[in-house]
Each structure stands twice: as C-alpha cells, then as structure tokens.
Amino acid sequence: MMHKPPIRIIIVDDHPVVLEGLSAGLGQFPNIHVVGTAASEAEGKEVIAAGGFDLLVTDLYLSANRDGLELMRYARGLFPELKVIVLSYSHQPNDVFDANQAGADAYLVKDSDLEEIAEALETVMDGGRPSLKPELEAALWKKLRDVPPAELPLKLTEREWEILRLMTLGGTNEEIAQKLYLSPRVVRRSNTAIYQKLSVRNRSEAIAHAAREKWFK
Numbered sequence: 001m002m003h004k005p006p007i008r009i010i011i012v013d014d015h016p017v018v019l020e021g022l023s024a025g026l027g028q029f030p031n032i033h034v035v036g037t038a039a040s041e042a043e044g045k046e047v048i049a050a051g052g053f054d055l056l057v058t059d060l061y062l063s064a065n066r067d068g069l070e071l072m073r074y075a076r077g078l079f080p081e082l083k084v085i086v087l088s089y090s091h092q093p094n095d096v097f098d099a100n101q102a103g104a105d106a107y108l109v110k111d112s113d114l115e116e117i118a119e120a121l122e123t124v125m126d127g128g129r130p131s132l133k134p135e136l137e138a139a140l141w142k143k144l145r146d147v148p149p150a151e152l153p154l155k156l157t158e159r160e161w162e163i164l165r166l167m168t169l170g171g172t173n174e175e176i177a178q179k180l181y182l183s184p185r186v187v188r189r190s191n192t193a194i195y196q197k198l199s200v201r202n203r204s205e206a207i208a209h210a211a212r213e214k215w216f217k
Helices: 016-026 041-049 067-078 093-101 114-125 134-144 158-168 173-180 184-198 203-213
Strands: 007-012 032-038 055-058 083-088 106-109
Touching (some): 007 016, 007 041, 016 114, 032 041, 055 114, 067 093, 083 114, 093 106, 093 134, 106 114, 158 184, 158 203, 173 184, 184 203
Parallel strands (some): 007 055
16 A cells, blocks of 8 residues: 655744644644745745745735735745645635635635644645635625525525536636635535536536526626
8 A cells, every 4th residue: 555745834824823833733743744934925935945845834914914825826936736725814705715816725714723734735635625614605605606686596505506607607617616615526516406406417408597597697
C-alpha cells in the first residue's frame, strides 16, 4: 500500500497566538508538515517565493485591509497549481464570495477545530472542496443568487434554482461548483433533485423546461 507524501503547508496570519497555535497544532498531524509561517502580506510573499510547499493557508485580513486576497493572487501567479485555503474570522458573504473569486479552494472560519482544518487540507489536496458551514452558506446565497420569484416553482430550493439558472447559461458541473462555492458532487446531487422536481430525464430537458416557462429571461 502506497503512502501519500505529507502535505507541505505555509501559514500566514497576523495574530501571533493564532499563527503559533495553528503551526504547532497542525504540525502534530503526521501527514502535515508546516514548512513556513508569516505574520504579514510582505513576509508571506517572501516565504511563498522560496517555494517548496503544496498549500497556502492564509487569513483574509492581514491588516485592516483584505491583504489575503492579494497574497493569494501573488501565490497563484508564481504557482498556478497551488492549493489555497482561507482561514478567517469573517462570516461576511462578500468575503466568502471574493475569496472564492480570487481562487480559494476552501473557506474556513477560525472556530473550526484542528481536526476539521486537517481534514479540509486533505480534501483540497485530493481535488475536493470542503463544504461551507451552514451559516456561511446561507449568507453566501443571499449574495450569489439571482433574485428568484417570491415562491419558487415546483418546490425548488434556492440552491437548485441558482444551479438551474447557471445550467441554462451553459455552465458545466465543475464551473457551477466553482462559482457557487460547492463541490461537484453536491452539484450533481442537486441536478438529480432538479430533474425529479421538473419531471425531466436530463440536463437538456431541464434547460428546455426552464426556457418554456421563461424562468430566466
């Protein structure tokens, strides 16, 4: 049985206690190696430029500004295949949305325990996308959704409505997942629910149904 190589991570956080706690805590997991830490955007860029890591864990607010977004873009500019996790205190939908748009593979809040964070690291490295906490997902939907009718037809949920809307625009499961900060697996499961509620067999019939009903003009 082949063992996976350890995940080499860099942690950037401007709170010394948080930085030290994360570094020490995550370093206790045998499959995680903390190869660098930084306490600011400038320090983070220096550590990132040295390379030798697989995944960046960064706070969003490294000062009064959202320096984490710029740090993510800088890191991705150097290493396009780099994985990035945002770890923040913020529950604001704008922050979740903008982190996603900047290329974050996951958005975690700092009340997550070490086991949750370690599991998210593995999920991201395996090409998955950890689920958002329910309160974050609810806030994000308010930001993302195209304003639906007062009463959604056929008991579609707001998530299913938005997935169907993006489906009609030609989005693939992967593209929809990226835009809505979901995993492709969740999108596929939602597709199945949409087809059942619309009494159709596949994506093409779902799109045709939406067009006939003129749901998305």
